[in-house]
Amino acid sequence: MHISAKADYGMRALLELTVSYAEDPKRLVKGETIATAQDIPMKFLEGILRQLRQYGIVGSQRGADGGYRLDRDPTQVTIADVVRALDGPLAAVRGQRPEDVEYVGAAEHLREVWIAVRASMRHVLENITLADVAANKLPAEVTGLLAEPGAWQRRTN
Secondary structure, X not given: OOOOHHHHHHHHHHHHXXXXXXXXXXXXEOHHHHHHHHOOOHHHHHHHHHHHHHXXXXXXXXXXXXXXXXXXXXXXXXXXXHHHHHHOOOOOEOOEOHHHOOOOHHHOOHHHHHHHHHHHHHHHHOOOEHHHHHOOOOOHHHHHHHOOOOOOOOOOO
């Protein structure tokens, strides 16, 4: 799975807003504060926050007292929601949804592999919320995956 810079930066920005939400759900956080805390280029962050606002995840207010805040409770925002808002579908094959691709001959059943990969990603990303990550309370199925032999090892071939 490729995690784009946009999705990574978006998650990090949202986790900053999650911490603020826990203290005061109405508190606005300046974009510069988020950018500095997470070392995110400000112009890139502005575009990300704009997209997240369009999807109803982030709210914003202009002006001297303006800033950003979560528009939804962080227990209701999954990582899958964020990835879809910023990058589109969780899994695509050459820009198409896995169920829409067709193969012939020896590759006939490859579509089933891609659909299983998407189902696996959904199982993880749709069951972890911003609140879970911020509180370091990942579901048992996820921590179980982290404990699997080789989970933390890089594969080179």
